[in-house]
Amino acid sequence: xxxxxxxxxxxxxxxxxxxxxxxxxxxxxxxxxxxxxxxxxxxxxxxxxxxxxxxxxxxxxxxxxxxxxxxxxxxxxxxxxxxxxxxxxxxxxxxxxxxxxxxxxxxxxxxxxxxxxxxxxxxxxxxxxxxxxxxxxxxxxxxxxxxxxxxxxxxxxxxxxxxxxxxxxxxxxxxxxxxxxxxxxxxxxxxxxxxxxxxxxxxxxxxxxxxxxxxxxxxxxxxxxxxxxxxxxxxxxxxxxxxxxxxxxxxxxxxxxxxxxxxxxxxxxxxxxxxxxxxxxxxxxxxxxxxxxxxxxxxxxxxxxxxxxxxxxxxxxxxxxxxxxxxxxxxxxxxxxxxxxxxxxxxxxxxxxxxxxxxxxxxxxxx
Numbered sequence: 001x002x003x004x005x006x007x008x009x010x011x012x013x014x015x016x017x018x019x020x021x022x023x024x025x026x027x028x029x030x031x032x033x034x035x036x037x038x039x040x041x042x043x044x045x046x047x048x049x050x051x052x053x054x055x056x057x058x059x060x061x062x063x064x065x066x067x068x069x070x071x072x073x074x075x076x077x078x079x080x081x082x083x084x085x086x087x088x089x090x091x092x093x094x095x096x097x098x099x100x101x102x103x104x105x106x107x108x109x110x111x112x113x114x115x116x117x118x119x120x121x122x123x124x125x126x127x128x129x130x131x132x133x134x135x136x137x138x139x140x141x142x143x144x145x146x147x148x149x150x151x152x153x154x155x156x157x158x159x160x161x162x163x164x165x166x167x168x169x170x171x172x173x174x175x176x177x178x179x180x181x182x183x184x185x186x187x188x189x190x191x192x193x194x195x196x197x198x199x200x201x202x203x204x205x206x207x208x209x210x211x212x213x214x215x216x217x218x219x220x221x222x223x224x225x226x227x228x229x230x231x232x233x234x235x236x237x238x239x240x241x242x243x244x245x246x247x248x249x250x251x252x253x254x255x256x257x258x259x260x261x262x263x264x265x266x267x268x269x270x271x272x273x274x275x276x277x278x279x280x281x282x283x284x285x286x287x288x289x290x291x292x293x294x295x296x297x298x299x300x301x302x303x304x305x306x307x308x309x310x311x312x313x314x315x316x317x318x319x320x321x322x323x324x325x326x327x328x329x330x331x332x333x334x335x336x337x338x339x340x341x342x343x344x345x346x347x348x349x350x351x352x353x354x355x356x357x358x359x360x361x362x363x364x365x366x367x
Contacts, residue, residue, distance in 0.1 A: 007090045011052035014239050014247055017270060017278075019062055021250075022146060022172070024266035026066045029144055032258060033168065034076040039141040045122035046149045047084040049094035059146060060084045060095060060117075061102055067113065068106055077112070081141070084117040085125040092119040122147065123154045126163045142168035151179045153189070157198030161229040164253075171231065171253040175221055177246060181214055197221060198228045218249060225253045233260045233323060237267060237289070238279045246279075257319060264328045287326045296335045299327050303336065304345065307364040314360040337362065 026042070033040045042063050050058045057065065060082070067073060067080060084099075086092040096117055103109050118125050133140055145164060149155055155173075164171055180193070180202075194200050201220055205213040218236065225234045231253030239247045252263045267278055267289050278289035287298055302325060303317070317337075318329045333356040340346045347363040350356065 007049050007088075007094055008051060008053050011054065011056045016056075017239070018148070018174070018250065019057075019059060021266050021270045022059060023062050023066050024269055025172070025262055026063060026144070027070060028262040028265065029170075029259075030067055030070060030080075031072045031076065032262070033142050034078040034080075037078055037142050037168070039079040039081060041081045041083060041141050041143040043083045043085075043143055043145045045085050045126070045145060045147040045155075047086040047095055047117070049086075049091040050098035051094070058095075059148065061098060063146075064099075064102060064113075064115070068110070073110075080113045082113070082115045083125075083129075084115070085120060085122045086117070087119070087121040089119060092117065121154050122149075123156060123159055126159050130162055140166045140169065142166075144170050144172065147171065147173040149174065149176065152176055152196045153192040156195040157224050157228050158195075160225075161198070164229060164231075168256065170255075170259055171225070171229065171251070173251050173253075175218070175236075175249040175251055177214055177218065177248050180217055181210065198224050214246070221249075222251065225251060229253060231255060233257065235260065235263060235326075237326075240279050257322060260322050261329065264322060264326075267326075268328050289326070294331065294335070296327070296331055299325055299331060300336050300340065304340075304364060304367060307362075309364065309366040311361055311363040314356050314358065314362065317362060 030040070044059055044063065047060050048058045050060055052058065064082060067076075070076075084095060086095055099115060099117060103115070120128075129140070140163070143164065143166070145160075147155060147160075152175075160171060160173075163169075180196070190200070190203075193202050197217075197220055199220075202217055205216045205220075208216055222234050222236055225231050233254050233256075235252045237250045237252075239250065252259075254260060254263070270278070270289075279287065287295070299321065303320075306320070307317075314333075318332055321327050321329060321332045337346065337348070337356055341348050345365070347365075348356070349361040349363070351359055356362075
């Protein structure tokens, strides 16, 4: 499960989409976290060679470039630490060379941006980092961990929990559903799967049909990220390939509603390209992440059902939309609440004559 045998390989459409998503999310995450912290960390657990066959940048250079070319960067006074882990020696050498070239191209290099690349597996690097933190009796700075393996080995749930247990740490992880489904009942890699999930409950899926098995283990992984890693907000997004099948899931774990909002905004703005699209599930339906012809029918239905007979504040409806549905805050007011009010299905008490400003109260009749 080490991925391609070559040092560099072709950039596939789904990887391009994932990188676009990473770029957009970090574009919001860097200024938010740097405003309140003296140091923030970007940790790339499976950094790769730094580029692809045709010279396209990999995730390490994307992260660096997103910061240095951010319009707010001159105003960001905190220290940024970029930590890149790559176990393969040839890929690590390629990564090192590209980082040095990038730094030379952006000379003079900002003194508040530190870059460290290590030629070791993610699990070993994370363990060493935790040991160092323990020795220094310090807490890890707010960290965004981007963990994008080719398979599922070397990614222990407990290690993620220990590494990201500090406040304001976030996780963005690629869950390779096809690999997990293929080996779940084989028995020869059970130790890796037990580490991955942090439990052996995955064995219960061995006798399920493929689709049911996939959903069972998706739900198990999501639950473990919440319960073991302590992320109250865990979103999962399916990457649907051009055949209409799920290629893999992207999981985002955060302890802050603002992190949920930033990820939702990034997901809806990204252009998957190449026939790939993002998807999430709501009320048993697929909701596709595309800004063209947005279908808000599922959001409308779940709001009417959840808040039937209640009067709630507009901010409560926004938070519910962010946390419990795949939709953004911008999908709530004009696209959903506006038509519901015109149809007489809700009563709105607001300041002023129109819109849904702060302080607006919405009453949902009993249905």
